[in-house]
Amino acid sequence: MADSAESAAVPIISTSTSTSIANVAASPAEDEAIPVQRKSSSPVTDPGTSPGQAAPINSAHEQSEQEDSDDDSALGAGSILSETTSLADEITQYRYEHNRRYHAYKDGEYWGPNDDKQNNQLDIAHHLYLLTLEGRLHLAPIGDNPQNVLDVGTGTGIWAIDFADQYPSAQVIGFDLSPIQPMWVAPNVRFEINDACDPDWGYKKNSFDFIHVRAMYGSVADWPAFYRQALAHLAPGGWFQQIEMSVVPTSDDGTVTEGSIFDMWGKISLEAGDKFGKDLRIHEQIKGYLDDAGFEEVVEKVYKWPIGPWDEDIHMKQIGLWNQLHWEEGIEGWSLALLTRVLGWSYTEVQAYLGKMRTGIRDRKVHAYHIINVVYGRKPIPS
Numbered sequence: 001m002a003d004s005a006e007s008a009a010v011p012i013i014s015t016s017t018s019t020s021i022a023n024v025a026a027s028p029a030e031d032e033a034i035p036v037q038r039k040s041s042s043p044v045t046d047p048g049t050s051p052g053q054a055a056p057i058n059s060a061h062e063q064s065e066q067e068d069s070d071d072d073s074a075l076g077a078g079s080i081l082s083e084t085t086s087l088a089d090e091i092t093q094y095r096y097e098h099n100r101r102y103h104a105y106k107d108g109e110y111w112g113p114n115d116d117k118q119n120n121q122l123d124i125a126h127h128l129y130l131l132t133l134e135g136r137l138h139l140a141p142i143g144d145n146p147q148n149v150l151d152v153g154t155g156t157g158i159w160a161i162d163f164a165d166q167y168p169s170a171q172v173i174g175f176d177l178s179p180i181q182p183m184w185v186a187p188n189v190r191f192e193i194n195d196a197c198d199p200d201w202g203y204k205k206n207s208f209d210f211i212h213v214r215a216m217y218g219s220v221a222d223w224p225a226f227y228r229q230a231l232a233h234l235a236p237g238g239w240f241q242q243i244e245m246s247v248v249p250t251s252d253d254g255t256v257t258e259g260s261i262f263d264m265w266g267k268i269s270l271e272a273g274d275k276f277g278k279d280l281r282i283h284e285q286i287k288g289y290l291d292d293a294g295f296e297e298v299v300e301k302v303y304k305w306p307i308g309p310w311d312e313d314i315h316m317k318q319i320g321l322w323n324q325l326h327w328e329e330g331i332e333g334w335s336l337a338l339l340t341r342v343l344g345w346s347y348t349e350v351q352a353y354l355g356k357m358r359t360g361i362r363d364r365k366v367h368a369y370h371i372i373n374v375v376y377g378r379k380p381i382p383s
Contacts, residue, residue: 090104090105091104091105091179091193092104092179094114095107095108097336097337097340098336098340098347100113100115100117100118100332100333100336100337101113101114101115102114102337103177103178105177105178105193105195106177106195108341109177109195109197110177110218110219111218111276111337111338111341111342112333112334112337113333113336113337114177114178114180117329117332117333118329118330118333119155119156119180120329121326121329121330121333122155122156122158122215123156123158124322124325124326124329124330125215125326125330126156126158126159127322128305128319128322128323128326129214129243131315131318131319131322132303132305132319132372133374137159137162137163137166138163138210138212138241138376139241139299139301139374139376140210140239140240140241140376140378141239142209142210142239144167145167145169146167146169146170146209146210147169147170147171147209148170148171148207148208148209148210148235149163149167149170149171149172149173149208149209149210149211149212150172150173150174150175150203150208150210150211150212150233151163151172151173151174151175151212151213152175152196152211152212152213152216152230153175153176153196153213153214153215153216153219154174154175154176154181154191155176155180155214155215156180156181157174157176157180157181157182157185157189157191159174159212159214160172160173160174160181160189160191161182161185161186161189163189163212164185164186164188164189165186168188170188170209170210171188171189172188172189172190173189173190173191173192173203174189174190174191174192175191175192175193175194175196175201176191176193176194177193177194177195178193179191179193196216196219196220196226197219197220197221197222197226199225200229201229201233203233204233205232205233206232206233206234206235206236207233207235208233208234208235208238209234209235209238209239210238210239210240210241211230211233211234211238211239211240211241212241212242213230213240213241213242213243214242214243214244215243215244215245216242216244216282217244217245217247217273217279217280217281217282217283218273218276218278218279218280218338219278220278220282221277221278223279223282223285223289224289224292224293227240227289227290227292227293227295228293230293231293231294231295231379234379235379236379236380236381236382237378237379237380237381238378238379239376239377239378239379240290240295240376240377240378240379241374241375241376242286242374242375242376243372243373243374243375244282244283244286244372244373245283245305245370245371245372245373246281246283246284246370246371246372246373247265247266247269247270247273247280247334247370248265248266248269248270248370249262249263249265249266249307249368249369249370250262250266250368250369250370251366251367251368251369252367252369253367255365255366255367255368256366256367256368260360260366261356261357261359261360262307262360262366262368265357268335268339268343269334269335269338271343272335272338272339272342272343273338275342275343276338276342283371283372283373284371284373286300286373286375287300287373287375290375290377291377294379294380295377295378295379295380296377296378296379296380297377297378298375298376298377299375299376299377300373300374300375301373301374301375302371302372302373302374303371303372303373303374304316304369304370304371304372305319305320305323305369305370305371305372306319306320306323306367306368306369307320307323307324307327307361307368307369307370308320308321308323308324308361308362308363308364308366308368309321309324309364310364310366310367311367320369324361324362327357327361328358328361331354331357331358331361332350332354335350335353335354336350339353
């Protein structure tokens with residue numbers, strides 16, 4: 001990478017020719033860490049003032065409630081209010097551990113914090129994905145008029161908000177374990193609390209034109225079941241897309257050596273994920289799982305993300321600079337719960353380890369990078 005003249009944003013594996021980057025922010029100055037603000041390009045609109053908007057998709061549970069409303073009339077309003085209040089309390093009774101905040105709903109099912117520091121990392125990652133995909137929110141050929149869209153593991157909701165703004169025709173649902181999304185959004189996007197590992201996501205089957213998944217590594221124990229769910233919820237001809245990163249840094253020039261801090265990071269991360277019961281290798285397994293689940297026209301593209309601005313190519317240098325910030329902001333949240341809860345490390349041991357990682361991340365003599373996989377496929381249309 002550092003010694004080659006690769007063209008900008010060229011995937012390692014690609015079925016199309018890359019084009020110029022559009023509508024992305026300039027890179028930060030190399031010696032400055034620029035905070036990323038929570039972004040919404042969608043207008044803040046009062047749903048009540050938009051009579052022309054299509055009705056949002058109802059979940060299967062909501063539809064059942066509407067269809068069975070006569071049967072449910074015996075339930076008093078007080079009972080419903082009590083249940084709603086109880087659920088709200090459960091969702092927001094966060095776990096605080098080692099000065100970080102974690103989700104409360106299904107406590108312990110996911111290892112990442114949901115506090116401002118980690119949410120900032122998620123928004124930095126969103127910018128990196130836009131840089132990588134040349135300003136595009138997706139590669140799947142979904143057409144110009146998608147109607148029903150699902151964002152699984154929506155995080156801060158930034159992708160769903162941007163997508164809803166770009167496609168006013170779409171009704172976008174984003175769901176996550178944590179209610180960390182903005183409260184005021186455009187009328188064609190809404191956020192829900194849900195678990196991607198549930199045996200039924202609760203939405204109407206054969207209803208979504210596009211299902212989007214991103215950065216769910218280490219979140220799902222049964223990936224084949226997850227992809228069966230996705231296929232079942234897609235409308236015939238609908239598209240699924242997933243983007244995942246490798247947690248194992250490597251190099252092309254031998255500067256990531258056996259026993260180095262980057263080598264240790266990869267091995268320790270994979271061990272922790274295996275013991276947690278949720279594999280961190282999903283980036284390299286998506287295509288096979290989609291094929292097995294019954295998707296068609298499955299396409300995989302693989303990209304490199306340098307860790308630090310060491311690459312000579314100007315575009316890759318920009319990605320590397322943002323990715324350095326991404327790692328520096330993310331590594332504590334990526335590792336703290338897994339190393340302490342799963343591998344039994346002390347907080348002090350984790351911090352010493354992270355100090356070595358930060359030194360490695362900033363060492364420009366080490367030309368580390370990791371892989372990003374973008375995979376999409378279509379639900380077949382019955383003949």
